[in-house]
Amino acid sequence: MSLTARDLGLFAIMGAVLAMVAMFQSPQLAVTILNMSLISAIMALGVNMQWGYAGLFNVGIMGFTAVGGLAVVLIAMPPVPEAWAAGGLGIILGLMLGVATILAAVLVYKRMTPGRLRGLAIFGVLVVGFMITSYVFGPAKQAVQAVDPAATGYLGGAGLPVVLAWPVGAVFAAGVAWLVGKVSLGLRSDYLAIATLGISEIVIAVLKHERWLARGVNNVTGIDRPVARPVELQPVPWVQSLADTLGWSVSQTATVVSGLGYSALFLIVLGILIWLAERALNSPWGRMMRAIRDNEVSARAMGKNVTRRHLMIFVLGSGVCGLAGAMMVSMDGQLTPGSYEPLRFTFLIWVMVIVGGSGNNWGSVLGAFVIWFLWVQVEPAGRWLMEMITSGMDVGSELRRHLLDSAAYMRLLTMGVALLLMLRFAPRGLIPER
Amino acid sequence: MEPLNALVSVTNFMLIPAFAYGSQLALGALGITLIFSILRFAHFAHGDTMALGTAAVIGGTFFLQAQGIGIQPLPTALLALPFGILVMVGYLLAADRLVYRYYRKVKAKPMIFVMASLGVMFVTNGITRLFMGVSETRFEDGQRFIFTVREFRDFTGLAEGMALRSAQAITIITALVVMVILFWFLNRTRAGKSMRAYSDNEDLALLSGINPERVVVITWTITAILLVLAGTLYGLDKGFRPFNYFQLLLPMFAAAILGGLGSPLGAIVGAYVVAFAEMGITFAWRRVLTYLAPEGMEPSSMMQLLPVDYKFAVTFAILVIVLLFRPTGIFKGKVL
Numbered sequence: 001m002s003l004t005a006r007d008l009g010l011f012a013i014m015g016a017v018l019a020m021v022a023m024f025q026s027p028q029l030a031v032t033i034l035n036m037s038l039i040s041a042i043m044a045l046g047v048n049m050q051w052g053y054a055g056l057f058n059v060g061i062m063g064f065t066a067v068g069g070l071a072v073v074l075i076a077m078p079p080v081p082e083a084w085a086a087g088g089l090g091i092i093l094g095l096m097l098g099v100a101t102i103l104a105a106v107l108v109y110k111r112m113t114p115g116r117l118r119g120l121a122i123f124g125v126l127v128v129g130f131m132i133t134s135y136v137f138g139p140a141k142q143a144v145q146a147v148d149p150a151a152t153g154y155l156g157g158a159g160l161p162v163v164l165a166w167p168v169g170a171v172f173a174a175g176v177a178w179l180v181g182k183v184s185l186g187l188r189s190d191y192l193a194i195a196t197l198g199i200s201e202i203v204i205a206v207l208k209h210e211r212w213l214a215r216g217v218n219n220v221t222g223i224d225r226p227v228a229r230p231v232e233l234q235p236v237p238w239v240q241s242l243a244d245t246l247g248w249s250v251s252q253t254a255t256v257v258s259g260l261g262y263s264a265l266f267l268i269v270l271g272i273l274i275w276l277a278e279r280a281l282n283s284p285w286g287r288m289m290r291a292i293r294d295n296e297v298s299a300r301a302m303g304k305n306v307t308r309r310h311l312m313i314f315v316l317g318s319g320v321c322g323l324a325g326a327m328m329v330s331m332d333g334q335l336t337p338g339s340y341e342p343l344r345f346t347f348l349i350w351v352m353v354i355v356g357g358s359g360n361n362w363g364s365v366l367g368a369f370v371i372w373f374l375w376v377q378v379e380p381a382g383r384w385l386m387e388m389i390t391s392g393m394d395v396g397s398e399l400r401r402h403l404l405d406s407a408a409y410m411r412l413l414t415m416g417v418a419l420l421l422m423l424r425f426a427p428r429g430l431i432p433e434r
Numbered sequence: 435m436e437p438l439n440a441l442v443s444v445t446n447f448m449l450i451p452a453f454a455y456g457s458q459l460a461l462g463a464l465g466i467t468l469i470f471s472i473l474r475f476a477h478f479a480h481g482d483t484m485a486l487g488t489a490a491v492i493g494g495t496f497f498l499q500a501q502g503i504g505i506q507p508l509p510t511a512l513l514a515l516p517f518g519i520l521v522m523v524g525y526l527l528a529a530d531r532l533v534y535r536y537y538r539k540v541k542a543k544p545m546i547f548v549m550a551s552l553g554v555m556f557v558t559n560g561i562t563r564l565f566m567g568v569s570e571t572r573f574e575d576g577q578r579f580i581f582t583v584r585e586f587r588d589f590t591g592l593a594e595g596m597a598l599r600s601a602q603a604i605t606i607i608t609a610l611v612v613m614v615i616l617f618w619f620l621n622r623t624r625a626g627k628s629m630r631a632y633s634d635n636e637d638l639a640l641l642s643g644i645n646p647e648r649v650v651v652i653t654w655t656i657t658a659i660l661l662v663l664a665g666t667l668y669g670l671d672k673g674f675r676p677f678n679y680f681q682l683l684l685p686m687f688a689a690a691i692l693g694g695l696g697s698p699l700g701a702i703v704g705a706y707v708v709a710f711a712e713m714g715i716t717f718a719w720r721r722v723l724t725y726l727a728p729e730g731m732e733p734s735s736m737m738q739l740l741p742v743d744y745k746f747a748v749t750f751a752i753l754v755i756v757l758l759f760r761p762t763g764i765f766k767g768k769v770l
Contacts, residue, residue, distance in 0.1 A: 057545050059478075059552075130739070183754050187761050189545055190476040194687045195757065198750035201684060209743045342680070343559065347552060354549065409563035416556025420533055423550055 003362060007431050014369045028252065031259035033376055038266035039328050041368035044352040045273055045361060046320030052359035052433065053281065054313045055293040057193045060180070062345035063200025064318045066207055066337070067176050068169030068325030073214045073335050075165035076224045077157035083147040083212075088155060090140020091212060094133055101129025144212040154215045162224045166269070166326045173322020174315045176203070181314040186307035192314075200346065207337035214335055221334040227261035229333075230254040262331050269327065270365070273320065277361045289313060290359075343412065348375065351419045357429025366430055374418070375411055382410030439594040440725035446583075446596040448717045454602040454671055456709030457609030461664035462682060463689040463701035464616065465657040471633040471696035472653040473534065475547035479555035480661070480686060485679035486525065486562045487658070488665035491518035492573045492674060493565070499575070507577035509600070511666055518666065522658040529554050530654055538650075562676050571674045574601055594725070601670040612663060613702060616656070620698065625652050633696065684746055685712070688753045694763025703764060711752060712745045 022030035043061060050056040105125045112118040145153045176199065184195035208217050233239050233254035243253035280286050292299040292306050300306050329335050348371065356367020386407040390400040422429065462484060469477040494514030504510045533550050580603050583595030620626040625648075632639040632649045640646060665679065672678070689708045693700020719737040727733065740747065756763060 055545065057548060183757055187757060190548065191691070191757060191761070193476060193478075193548060194684070194691065195750075195753065198684050198688075198746065198753055201681070201746045202744075202750055205743050205746055209741060343556070347556060350549070350552060351556075405567065406564045409560050411560075412556055412563065413560030416553050416558075416560060419556060420550065420553035423546070423553060424533070424536060427546075 007362060007366075010366055010430060014366065014373075017373065018369075026252075027248070027256050028259070029376075031256050031263065033373055035259060035262050035266060035331060036328075036376075037369045037372045038263060038270055039324050039331070040349065040352060040372050041365040042266075042270055042273060042324035042327070043321050043349045044356065044364035044368045045270075045277060046317040046324065047349055047353050048317075048356075048358060048361060048364040049277065049320065050314055050317035051353060052361075052364075053286065053289045053293065054310055055189070056185075056310060056314050056317075057189060058196045058314070058317065059193050059342075059346055059350075060196030060198075060200035060203075061321050061349050062340050062342050063196070063203035064173040064177065064321040065325030065328065065345055066200075066203050066340050067172045068322030068327075069329035069335050070207060070214055071169035071172045071322070072162065072165040072223060072326050072329040073220045074157045075160050075168055076162040076330070077220060078159040080147065080152045080154065080156035083144045083152060083155050086147050087140035087143035087212070090136055091144060091155065094137025094140055097129065097133040097136055101126060101133060104129060141210075141212050149211075149218075152215075153218070154212050154220075162330050163226050165330065166323055169326025170319040170323040173325065174319035177315045177318030178311070181311045185310045185314065197342075200342065204337060204340050207335075207340075214337070217338050219334055219336045219338075223330060223333045223335070225333050226265060226330060227258055230258045233257055266327060269323070274361055274365070281361065348415065351415050354419055355422050355429060357431040357433060359433030360429065360431045363429050363431035363433075370430070371415070371418075374414065378411040378414050379408055382407040382414075385410070436725045439592055440722045442586075442590075442592055442594040442596050443725065444722045446594070447721075448713050450596075450598065450602055452710045452713035453706075454605045454667075455713065456706040457605050458664050458668040458671065459682070459685055459689050459709055460702045460705035461609055461612065461660045461667070462686040463693070463705045464613075464698055465660040465664070466686055466690045467693070467696055467698055467701040468653055468657055468660075470690065472629060472649060473538075473547070475544045475551065476687070478548060478551045478683065479529075479558055481680045481683040482555045482558040482562065482676070483522070483526065484661045484665035484668075484682065485674075485676045486558050487518050487522040487662035488669045488674055488679070489562050489566050489676075490521040491515060491662060491666045492571060492669070494518060495573050495575075504575070507600070508604070509574055509576040509670055511573055511575075511670060512604070515662065515666060518662045519659050522662050523655050525558075526654040526658045526661075527651065530650065535650075559676065559680070566674070566676060568676060571669075573674065574670050576600065599671075601667070605667040605671055608663060608667060612660070616660075616698065619656075629653065681746075684753075685709075685749045688749045688756075692752060692756050692763055694765040697763065697765040700763055700765035708749055708752060712748045715739045715748045716742045716745050 018030050018034060021033065043065065046064075047058060047061060050058050105122050108118065108121050108125055112121060144155060147153055180195050180199050181192075184192045207214060210216060211218065214220050230251065231254070234250050236254075239254055239257055240250055242257070243250045246253065248256075281289075288299070288304060289309065291302075292304060292309055296306050349368075352367040352371045353364050354367070355371055356365065357363025383404070386403050390403050393400040462480065466477055466480055469475070469480075491511055491514045494517040495509075495511045498504065498510050498513055503513070505513055533554055534547065537547055537550060577600055580598040580600055581589075581596075583597045586592075586597065587595045620630060628639070628644045629649055629652060631642070632644055632646065636646075639649075668679075668682070685708050686705075689704035690701050691704070692707060693702070693704030717738065720733050720735070723737055724732045
């Protein structure tokens with residue numbers, strides 16, 4: 001837990017900047033930035049475990065966060081009894097048959113002697129299994145999706161408290177990561193990158209398409225929140241008196257208080273994670289991981305099973321990303337598969353890790369704050385810049401309109417330039433590894 | 435005539451589109467494999483660079499259209515290709531100068547290169563969107579069809595029709611020509627041979643007096659040509675949307691890995707395998723099977739193995755199978 005005076009100074013500057021946002025822009029915006037920064041910090045922490053401790057390159061962060069988000073729906077939403085009655089059994093049976101098919105294929109692969117016959121047998125098992133599965137699964141799925149499609153049309157969740165979904169989200173993401181890691185770790189390092197890129201696209205495709213699971217692109221909204229909503233806070237006496245003291249409107253105060261409630265929850269989670277991560281990093285286990293990262297060959301010569309350790313850290317890191325994904329969905333109160341974009345959920349997190357300082361947990365946290373702040377603020381700044389540039393132009397001009405429209409894309413450019421500059425001139429980041 | 439109708443149907447809806455898509459992927463995957471074998475990293479900016487190249491071609495096309503210059507019945511975009519290529523050669527060489535060269539000099543790990551290509555991807559993506567926005571742009575002009583469904587039906591008298599779109603025909607022909615030229619270049623010319631030597635054994639190539647920077651410049655130039663061609667052909671065929679180009683990254687990588695990273699022939703074979711697998715598995719076979727099945731046994735369902743949204747899952751499954759069983763790919767790529 002060693003932070004130098006310089007690091008503390010950097011955090012203090014970041015805090016001061018956020019305070020200035022609260023003063024000059026609006027307190028709501030500052031709280032929104034703070035909360036999203038905290039979530040991003042947790043994602044960055046997960047990626048930092050993979051990249052900073054072990055040198056694993058994961059470009060599927062979007063997929064792992066989305067899986068975590070799915071957990072929130074499956075845990076916190078009330079079950080839909082009609083849908084369960086219509087096709088719940090068929091869906092469960094179908095999923096089990098699908099798993100059984102894959103297990104049977106693996107069994108055939110392990111038991112039979114290599115050769116053409118084995119290939120044919122595996123192919124046969126898969127085709128027959130696929131047909132049986134879709135025979136059972138297809139009608140059940142249709143039946144579930146037909147149940148009041150405007151409001152539900154899915155199986156619903158378990159109706160449990162929403163906070164429980166956070167660890168479950170982490171477990172879901174870790175499970176997916178285990179599958180991916182099992183396949184692609186131990187090969188060339190680029191392969192993991194490509195495999196994670198693929199799995200994240202598939203997770204999003206599944207979320208968008210399988211309406212029985214989480215309503216697909218129809219989105220699940222109105223998920224239970226762990227913190228009281230602003231509307232519920234407005235009539236509370238102490239909120240009203242606080243509004244009087246501050247001189248803000250009641251609705252504004254309620255929004256800020258509700259937001260700060262999330263901040264407190266997120267801070268607790270982040271604090272626990274950082275404490276664990278720092279403990280792990282400075283333990284014999286952490287030293288081993290760094291030894292593997294810095295020189296795989298000699299670590300292997302020392303008898304370390306590099307591939308297994310890589311798998312372990314990959315699963316852990318992805319689990320942390322899943323946790324963050326679950327937290328984000330429970331903050332928004334909705335799961336919107338259409339909003340998951342790789343540039344925002346995968347590559348932006350990478351920029352945070354690199355800018356913050358790979359290998360340093362505190363660096364990742366700071367990087368998340370700095371980059372998320374820039375991400376939010378560069379757009380208005382870009383718009384302002386474009387306004388300046390185009391102010392001399394004709395109001396109705398096509399070029400002016402185009403330039404103003406494209407201001408939104410300035411931030412991609414800014415992020416790219418920031419990443420390249422850091423990588424080139426300060427590859428160790430804002431808070432370097434020690 | 436029933437089997438014939440089935441054949442026509444499958445050709446029209448699956449084989450021709452898959453062949454065109456495979457050709458576009460092949461040009462992209464060739465670029466990835468070349469960069470991998472010469473510069474030795476996975477070029478993540480490939481999809482977005484393709485998008486930028488296509489954007490340049492579209493800009494050129496619109497300019498030419500405004501001037502009233504065209505090459506009817508071919509699309510004007512073909513005339514704008516040299517401009518797009520020139521822009522992208524400049525862009526990629528500038529990216530190499532500003533970004534990658536430094537890491538070559540300090541002999542950074544491959545992952546650092548990948549990270550840098552991520553940064554380039556961000557920047558390229560931003561530039562493309564600055565110019566083009568995110569919505570779809572169509573820039574196909576000229577004659578849309580070589581022959582239409584009706585012409586084909588009238589000509590053959592079959593119940594099932596078939597059409598050949600100009601964009602598809604142009605794609606397939608261009609891709610084949612480019613591949614032949616590329617192989618001739620790699621195998622017969624001095625520059626091509628020096629590239630292969632450098633990819634094979636860097637130290638030996640340096641010893642025999644090959645200038646590495648020159649090899650790198652040639653590689654980026656060829657990559658730029660391939661990129662712009664692939665992107666433009668894809669755009670002519672399916673319309674231009676920047677995000678689709680980013681998503682091409684996965685099938686292109688899958689193709690390159692399936693064929694064996696670093697093997698140009700492998701990239702081409704891999705691309706066609708990926709394209710046909712994607713199309714075949716997400717294709718609704720009902721119509722075809724209705725023609726083939728005996729009377730009264732026509733299928734009632736769509737006979738579609740997976741919905742079209744899952745075409746990435748098909749690509750990914752191919753990738754997983756390759757990684758599990760033959761990580762070097764079909765044509766023994768670089769040693770792992």
